[in-house]
Amino acid sequence: MFNTKKVNLLALTASACLGVACSEPTSSQAQKSVANEPARVPASVFDLSHWSITLPLDMDGDERADNIGVTELQTYSHPDFFYLDENDHIVFTSPNKATTSPTSTNTRSELHYRSGGSDTSISSSSPASNFVLASHEDSDLYASIGSKMVATLQVDHVSLNADHSHKPPAYSVVVGQIHAQKLDEKTDGFGYGNEPLKIFYKKWPQHENGSVFWAYERNLPTEDPNRTDIAYAVWGNSWDNPDDPGDRGIALGEVFSYTVNVHQDTMYLVFENDSKGTVRHEINLADNVDANGYVDDADHPRGYAGDPLYFKAGTYNQCSASVNESWRYPACPGTGVWETDQANGNYAQTTFHSLVVSESSAN
Numbered sequence: 001m002f003n004t005k006k007v008n009l010l011a012l013t014a015s016a017c018l019g020v021a022c023s024e025p026t027s028s029q030a031q032k033s034v035a036n037e038p039a040r041v042p043a044s045v046f047d048l049s050h051w052s053i054t055l056p057l058d059m060d061g062d063e064r065a066d067n068i069g070v071t072e073l074q075t076y077s078h079p080d081f082f083y084l085d086e087n088d089h090i091v092f093t094s095p096n097k098a099t100t101s102p103t104s105t106n107t108r109s110e111l112h113y114r115s116g117g118s119d120t121s122i123s124s125s126s127p128a129s130n131f132v133l134a135s136h137e138d139s140d141l142y143a144s145i146g147s148k149m150v151a152t153l154q155v156d157h158v159s160l161n162a163d164h165s166h167k168p169p170a171y172s173v174v175v176g177q178i179h180a181q182k183l184d185e186k187t188d189g190f191g192y193g194n195e196p197l198k199i200f201y202k203k204w205p206q207h208e209n210g211s212v213f214w215a216y217e218r219n220l221p222t223e224d225p226n227r228t229d230i231a232y233a234v235w236g237n238s239w240d241n242p243d244d245p246g247d248r249g250i251a252l253g254e255v256f257s258y259t260v261n262v263h264q265d266t267m268y269l270v271f272e273n274d275s276k277g278t279v280r281h282e283i284n285l286a287d288n289v290d291a292n293g294y295v296d297d298a299d300h301p302r303g304y305a306g307d308p309l310y311f312k313a314g315t316y317n318q319c320s321a322s323v324n325e326s327w328r329y330p331a332c333p334g335t336g337v338w339e340t341d342q343a344n345g346n347y348a349q350t351t352f353h354s355l356v357v358s359e360s361s362a363n
Contacts, residue, residue: 041077042090046355048073050117052124053314055081056098056107065099065108070118080338081109085351092315093349095341096159097334103182103193105322105329110177110314113357115143125181130308134264135286142308146264146360149311151176152257152353155201155210155250159319160345163331165204168231168239170330172202173348174316176258178267180219180307190306194219196285197267198229199258200318201250201350202239209249211236212256214269216283216291219300219307226298228327232291234271234279250276255353263360265305282363313355317348 042048053073057066068076077083081093092109100107116122116129123129131147132139139145153175162170182193195217203210213236215229231238235256236245250256250273259270265286271279283291286305290296319332334346341347 039075039077040084041075042082042084043074043076045084045088046090046352048111050114050357051111052114053082053109053111054101055109056094056100057081058099063099065101067112069120070114071120074118087353090352090355091156091349092352093347094315094317095334095336095338095347096317096319096332097321097336097341097346098338105320105324106317108314108316110312110316111355113149113311113313115310124310125183125308127308130181130310131262132308133262133286133305135302135305137306144359146262147309147311148259148261148263148358148360149176149313149356150257150259150358151313151355152255154253154255154351154353155203156253156349156351157345158201158203158210158252158348159317159332160205161333162319163323163333165330166242167327167330168229169318169320169328170202170332171204171210172200172239172318173350174198174200174318175313175350176260177312177316178260178262178309179312180304180309183308186221188302188306189221189300190219190304192219192221194227194304194307195229196304196309197260197269198316199260200231200239202318203249203252204242204244207244207249209236209245209247209251211238211241211245211249212271213238214281215239218296218298219304220298230290230296232281234281235273235276248276260311261360261363262309263362266363268363311357313352315348315350319346319348 053068094107094109098107114129127142131144132142176199178197183191198215212234215231217229220227236249256273261268269281285303288296288299320329322329323331334341
């Protein structure tokens with residue numbers, strides 16, 4: 001839940017002076033008052049008590065994207081990649097080229113939900129940090145059966161450039177995920193760390209509006225050629241359609257919301273926008289029936305029934321700078337120097353107005 005916003009000191013002073021003689025505070029008094037106020041960071045407005053964040057930085061020189069833990073995040077912000085704007089909304093920014101996490105070539109400024117919160121004795125892979133489906137055989141050991149994430153946001157920018165613009169991830173950003181834990185021991189085809197949900201926004205540079213869609217990744221081994229994302233349009237087009245979405249699409253800066261409610265074995269998705277209305281989808285995550293009601297013989301027959309799951313939210317830039325031939329890599333340009341890449345439009349940015357995780361509910 002959100003904390004009450006701080007009341008402006010000068011507004012309080014003006015109110016106290018009504019009807020009486022009162023002088024304005026001196027500059028030294030004002031400076032002292034500001035200095036005594038708590039730092040204005042995202043966690044001072046949003047409840048981030050169960051979130052850590054991965055940023056497109058490598059401050060410790062280990063060649064891995066930096067992770068800011070739950071405790072440190074409560075007093076943390078970054079002036080370029082993670083900060084509050086003038087409306088007390090969180091801005092997440094990530095360039096095309098920067099340090100990435102070990103399992104991805106995509107940069108991110110992205111939160112990771114940990115049910116264990118700031119308890120450092122509970123690792124991110126522990127059952128106490130993750131939720132599972134009702135069909136999980138050890139569901140009673142986990143933090144919860146199912147969970148719900150609700151967000152209101154806008155996409156401010158996606159990369160303007162992609163050398164392989166025909167590849168589906170070009171010009172796109174993921175703004176919300178359900179991720180499965182990658183496990184050292186794979187059991188019954190589970191533990192590969194795939195993603196049953198990625199919520200995308202994609203906008204081609206020549207179009208006025210972009211598209212919102214979501215994708216389900218078949219839960220298969222990394223090397224399996226059938227391990228691919230099945231996309232479902234919400235507003236506008238899917239990610240492989242280069243046509244202009246026109247009035248069916250969502251503009252940069254246009255506010256929309258999503259609700260991800262995993263209850264028992266079913267994922268219920270609700271997308272809302274003031275002008276486009278409400279769109280609903282649902283899919284059972286414990287079998288291989290897709291969101292259109294058809295059996296997908298290429299998917300794991302039990303979907304994600306054996307996987308620990310967790311939420312992610314923020315800016316997961318899909319414009320990878322990798323030149324790998326796979327369809328996943330659009331070879332987006334970038335120098336690795338933030339000021340240069342920002343000036344060239346080679347980055348992604350989202351602004352979250354709200355973000356709340358709670359228990360799942362019957363739909």
